[in-house]
Amino acid sequence: MTPPPTPVSVAAPGRDRGPVPGTTRADWQSDQEVRWCPGCGDYSILAAFQFALPDMGVRREDVVVVGGIGCAARFPYYVDSYGLHGIHGRAPAIATGIALANPDLSVFVVGGDGDLLSIGGNHLLHALRRNVDLTILLFNNRIYGLTKGQYSPTSEQGKVTKSSPRGSEDAPLHPLSVALGADATFVARTHDMDRAHMVETFRRAHAHRGAAFVEVLQNCNVFNDGAYAEITSKSAREEMVIPLRQGEPIRFGPDGSRGVVLDPDVGAVVVDVADVAEDALLVHDETRDDPGIAFALSRLAPNPDAPTPMGVFRAVERPVYGIATSPGPPPGRDALGALLHSGSTWTVG
Amino acid sequence: MTPPPTPVSVAAPGRDRGPVPGTTRADWQSDQEVRWCPGCGDYSILAAFQFALPDMGVRREDVVVVGGIGCAARFPYYVDSYGLHGIHGRAPAIATGIALANPDLSVFVVGGDGDLLSIGGNHLLHALRRNVDLTILLFNNRIYGLTKGQYSPTSEQGKVTKSSPRGSEDAPLHPLSVALGADATFVARTHDMDRAHMVETFRRAHAHRGAAFVEVLQNCNVFNDGAYAEITSKSAREEMVIPLRQGEPIRFGPDGSRGVVLDPDVGAVVVDVADVAEDALLVHDETRDDPGIAFALSRLAPNPDAPTPMGVFRAVERPVYGIATSPGPPPGRDALGALLHSGSTWTVG
Amino acid sequence: MLDDTDVTVGGSGGKPSEEVTGVVIRLAGDSGDGMQLTGNQFTAVSALAGNALSTLPDFPAEIRAPAGTLPGVSAFQVHIAGHEVTTPGDAADVLVAMNPAALRAELPKVVPGGTVVLNTDAFGERDLRKAGYDVDPRDTGDLEGFEVVEVPMTSLTVTAVKELGVKSRDAERSKNFFALGLLCWMYHRDPEGVRSWIRDRFNGKDQVLAANLTAFEVGLNFGETTELIPVTRVVPPVVREPGTYRSISGNTALSWGLIAAGQLAELPLFLGSYPITPASDILHELSRHPGMGVRTFQAEDEIAACTAAIGAAFAGDLAVTTTSGPGLALKAEAIGLAVSLELPLVVVDIQRGGPSTGLPTKTEQADLLQAMFGRHGESPVPVVAASRPSDCFDAAVEAARIALAYRTPVILLSDGYLANSAEPWRLPAVESLPDLRVGFATEPNHTAPDGTPEFWPYLRDPDTLARPWAVPGTPGLEHRIGGIEKADGSGDISYDPANHQRMTELRAAKVAGIAGTVPPVEVQGDAEDPEVLVVGWGSTWGAITDAVERVRAGGRRVAHVHLRHLNPFPPNLGEVLADAPRVLVPEMNLGQLALLLRSTFLVDARPVNKVAGQPFTAAELVVELEKILD
Amino acid sequence: MLDDTDVTVGGSGGKPSEEVTGVVIRLAGDSGDGMQLTGNQFTAVSALAGNALSTLPDFPAEIRAPAGTLPGVSAFQVHIAGHEVTTPGDAADVLVAMNPAALRAELPKVVPGGTVVLNTDAFGERDLRKAGYDVDPRDTGDLEGFEVVEVPMTSLTVTAVKELGVKSRDAERSKNFFALGLLCWMYHRDPEGVRSWIRDRFNGKDQVLAANLTAFEVGLNFGETTELIPVTRVVPPVVREPGTYRSISGNTALSWGLIAAGQLAELPLFLGSYPITPASDILHELSRHPGMGVRTFQAEDEIAACTAAIGAAFAGDLAVTTTSGPGLALKAEAIGLAVSLELPLVVVDIQRGGPSTGLPTKTEQADLLQAMFGRHGESPVPVVAASRPSDCFDAAVEAARIALAYRTPVILLSDGYLANSAEPWRLPAVESLPDLRVGFATEPNHTAPDGTPEFWPYLRDPDTLARPWAVPGTPGLEHRIGGIEKADGSGDISYDPANHQRMTELRAAKVAGIAGTVPPVEVQGDAEDPEVLVVGWGSTWGAITDAVERVRAGGRRVAHVHLRHLNPFPPNLGEVLADAPRVLVPEMNLGQLALLLRSTFLVDARPVNKVAGQPFTAAELVVELEKILD
């Protein structure tokens, strides 16, 4: 194997730049006016992201945020780093090119449920299975926001929208199940009403080497207001959020009265702890190599009207895509001459 | 809800056509020369398909086979029914249009691992989650055949091909895991060395209402010969094929000496039956609503060098896409006049 | 501009009023202020009042950019008149500005001496700063030369509405209905029509309904009582052909044209689409009409939308796919498949500003060459364009006619301006609409050497060169088609060089042959001996028509040809061009039709280009015409 | 044809031999028979022998259609000569047919009086039937007028090889090496070269190696001993400029051109690609050169391939994406993004027969207009074409030069014929290759009103109009770019109409300005006072050059211009066209360059079209030239 590439260029910045300077949230706020609707959940996610960045130990110049098209995908404009606002659905592929070209960068992908699961579903799938070194944030508002309110691939069946006046017939995709179906190495869920949880989730996702996938439940107050109200509102959380904590039995509810077990006849199910032996509870382990149990957890609460696991579902190590086959730097004209003259040649004169 | 559409047209064939005439394999063989390489596994799949059709109770004129591009995707030419050889990756979408336009048809999609999981992965995902009434056969030879041997999205990591001289770095997708990640309602696996199993699997897939997905392990003897030799050869099968039988504990091997259990610390695992209580074995149930356990089974043997489940992983009922929102027939000019004059109008003169 | 001011003829609420032949009104506010709704409703009541009219919605790409800022300004312009109008007007006679940003962005579009109605409640210091004003423009010379009417719309509305127990935030939202009331009073619109529309529209949302109705009444009453507006204006109804009329936008007309085509062809209509501005409204409209035999399929992307439509066409539906430029680019390969399969397919492109994401909510005509050539290989596709909102109906029927009769994809071009602007439309008699029925094949059409009857999917109709359309479900016609080159006639895969040459030529000849069923172009204006011929296509129709008339009124000889068919061209176009000493081609692109005319006819067609996301004004074209005539 | 037959000058193995200035050999057999391998190896030894040469591989779309059938025939034609040649030859002097299907398919391509070498072992009754022969063609008049040489190649091979203990099925597979041996003997090729190549190529596969070597020797010996071939032929070496030469195919030359560009620009090369015939070999070749700073990314589809390349370009690589027509269609939207982002990107299209899947293994030039116009909006892209296999190297370097210097996507057109055919190439001195280095931005380039230095990503170089290339990782230049219209200079999102007009014009002007760095076209043939000017582009170069020379040899005045740059055109092209009384444009499409020339220069450029999946022969063009000159 050839050595990993150094990001070579005639004018590449030197790589030995000393310790990473400390930053604050303000350092990550760009000068561009934020143009989401007042009250949009995207604001709080942006804030959490900008709060999380100083903790990630990265330089501003080494961060690249890539978006496709959609309200969520406007994200890159608002982060004071390098950014690319691409075309609808293609952000994971664009980001793959960036990450391969320069593995020293921290590359984030931000997109909506339409961007990353409808037109861009395949790129997402392949970025995840390849384990490209990306942090992918899917803002799931279960609607097409920017195009003014059609149902999305995560909308619930029967949803009445501009394009489904009689109710949508499509069964929704569940982002985490799709990601685990692609054997994604880091899979997590958080939501726009809990800044601390977002900050911690973003930090961990970034720290993961390889493709990290985070579903962020997001409220679109204009076209799908209250989609997650039954879960994410402060008052509902105790009953409705199942926190996933590494190494701990999965429990939630008042006094941890409820929990999750793996029933070989059914799958992962929520139970009253009182009804089962306490040690029957599933112990959460992000690091299981087999994604089967993480997948089972992803099937809890297919709609946001039942207790919903929040946190890191899976975090396993696999080789990061592109490292093993990294090319060397371009060796220059002499090597080119050698290539041209390699193999069968003949000389005249 | 309006009633389901009748396939209306000025010259539509009458729908009351009496009992379905019996057919034999020969009735399903088209006059087109079959142009696969001698020895290709596609031949035996074609034969099994043509053997299965007479059992499906369908008329020749009601069958439509749709392919994308690839060796596998040439399939439509060889079946004497209606057929469409489309463009690379788009067969599931083309077929969706056909199935929606005429729900009386039996629409099959045939494609390779490149066609249906690389360029066409997203269309596959969405056809499955919508539960379009299709029977989708993915011939997985873990290689790009028609373009002469590049690695495919199901090729094993490290595979040396024309486009990966140093070994492919991509982790493979597992077709059944992807399908279950999309909550597919019918998911099965069979292989090109076992005609009886193929025939039965195709028959069941066709009988399923909604999207049926079948992975057919297929040998490409030119570019990836022996990919499944460790599993599918007659001599290996007893040790390496895990037959899935509805309602029965999952066992295989000489005298059923091995079996599968669901281990909450790991996932689905193969055990020596002697080492566990017999009733600890996982009882196979295709009809579990939650895809979690079927998914766990799909993770057994991620590479074809370990015991591999064969048969129907999942078969559940969900509304067939497009039926509830079927339009009526076009009502004609008078209704058009009424539409034009509906709402606010004014009259001059 | 005020088209023409007539004598003072009477009064509204005791105020004097004058008759004008036409007026251009521009409403501007925040994206959240409901300017589009207000504008559309004012248009609707004006239509009912029998005025001629033309509208221009002009909104930003964000759902709601930050309140009070320039990027958030959403505007709506309407031209109402007592004579036929073809454009929304060069400039506004009246601007209603709901905040300083709206004033700042829109004032340049007001005629000198025009009226500017301001919502003074929104002129606080923060509001001014957000709009980039250092000083209140009312205190500078900025508004000099305009008639400024200052109205505290927000507070008047809130005061009245709060009495209903509505929260003041919600009450504030009704202020656009105040503006609507005021406008209705200023132009003598019948308030009853608006009232019943409000009742309908907000049916079930009692608080909102009551608030909006109240705001509307307060606006009306304010007009009656204020001294600020001394004179009201009457725009008389236009003299029109007898018939039943409705106000229609381009996208609705296009949707209805597709629905009509389904009835005329007696085929179910299948729409495969993926939402995209400014085409989404066609998906929305069509999804409301299952009773008309319409199925809409919201696909996972544009490629799936188009290929699903191809599948539906194979199965016997009238198949349609709708999109805008980026989506048309994505469908390129699939359209090529439809060319090769020779199946009917209508591909609708509502053009918007490009390249790439460009200006998604703005208009442009820069996809013509993509429509012509945006596929690999020799892949000819007929191209048809609509020229005004109501014409979208006819253009859709024509596109479907060609697609069905010739078994070919057809690209139908509209644009963001046509899509959203509206005009009165005289409803066609349904009996007068063409018969689009084409029979499906039902029998074998060929005999094998051994005498058995066979079905050959590529045996062509000798007139149209169309191949037979045999749909799955038809016994005895089982056959296979695909994108690989096929043998002329039998349709079997063929790599034979001579066959490929023949099939390539046949596909081209089939499309070229459509010209035989295309009516010759009609020359408007001075058909004989023009000094200059203006050739246009698409939504420039209005501005060109108006400009040509103005220049002709000045005594010059100008001809105008407007193309519905861009591929193939109408049969007599070459002659018409050859007869003109100069040819001018105004387009909202860098000269795409001009390029086609130049290469096809070797005439020196000179482009006049505007690529600004905005339609031409007639005034701009008058300048260009005068330049070339100098 | 035999270019020219010279005196008998000597012998091979005691046989008399004659010198010929050139010969065209065609090898044909089943897809599985290894005809391409055999042809390429014969080409290689002929190159080493110092001949001029040109090849034409011609294979079916299936991997292996059923053995013995017409669709399964795979052919390879090579023209070797003692003088420069530019085409693989109008027709074959010698056909080696490994089975009846090959004979049937290829006999029409043999000159009258030509030699036909048959593998008689393959002429059993079943073989004949599979090829569609009712009667053995050797027993009919079919072969009259040809010199037929019947050789039982299979049995001779099997007998010899079986002695090595090889199974007869495997032994049979070596028969192409028998044919190679026989050909080497017939044309006095140095067997040692072939032997060492066989040893290399089959290194590690002992049985196969031994079998193939043996078969080769048997073929050689058969020539020596047989009475069937009384005369051997000597093709003398061509007189060539001094230098080091190698035989190279278009796709290899193109790959190496890209590798060269990486060195010349001192940038890593990033290839994003998805396999597709006939472009895949570039992916294969580039994937073998990580040591040259090349990374290949086999993407999930063409859109991902192109957008990943765009990402890599943003990050500072020399980014490339390779495909054929269907893939170019899919990349349309992404290329539009690159236009808007103004990032360097080389898009390679190896054209094949279309539309749709078309004739995937055959050649065509029908993607030119797609390259020009296949995107929505005004989306100008420079287009460059290669004209012969070795020229693919230079064309790739030129495409990279333009992409880098102007920060723009560039489309590089080659085709299936160039891709697979080979010719000798005089290796350039690496010092003579251009410097493609362009600096990355390292410093702010603008000052904010308050005096702070800023980086403006759309501040242009006044000469090239290129914007600065600031790559992530560079401190202080953090910025955001995207596909929405951006403000001239700052690059912030802008919906301002005047700005959109300006940016649209700037993007067009940037591409138009490239003409300033493009050398003027050189006129070949009769530059002064030609009777006709032939304008070509791409792989027609060889056939046009040959045809023009033939017609000139007949005393007519013909000029030839061959375009490397299709957008923008070279600066003097208009003049050259204006000077010609007639302009003829031969293309393997229905007249795409002709359309561009007509619209750009208003000249009556007349198309000569061939869309048969096969290159023009010089003879065909001679006919066309004579027609126009009559």
Ligand SMILES: Cc1ncc(C[n+]2csc(CCOP(=O)(O)OP(=O)(O)O)c2C)c(N)n1
């Ligand atoms: C190729 C293409 N197709 C369609 C669109 C229109 N479009 C823009 S954003 C969007 C979906 C937005 O939904 P989502 O991704 O969920 O983002 P959100 O706005 O909800 O954050 C669509 C369909 C486009 N810009 N480009």
Ligand SMILES: Cc1ncc(C[n+]2csc(CCOP(=O)(O)OP(=O)(O)O)c2C)c(N)n1
């Ligand atoms: C748009 C497009 N891209 C690429 C190709 C080239 N292509 C044809 S088949 C194929 C993949 C074949 O692999 P698979 O689908 O696994 O089928 P197999 O041949 O192995 O049966 C590719 C890449 C194409 N025809 N069209």
Ligand code: SF4
């Ligand atoms: S439309 Fe919805 S998602 Fe988009 S900015 Fe507004 S509230 Fe947010």
Ligand code: SF4
């Ligand atoms: S290449 Fe492989 S998959 Fe294709 S026909 Fe040949 S053996 Fe079968």
Ligand SMILES: [Mg+2]
């Ligand atoms: Mg969304």
Ligand SMILES: [Mg+2]
């Ligand atoms: Mg395959």
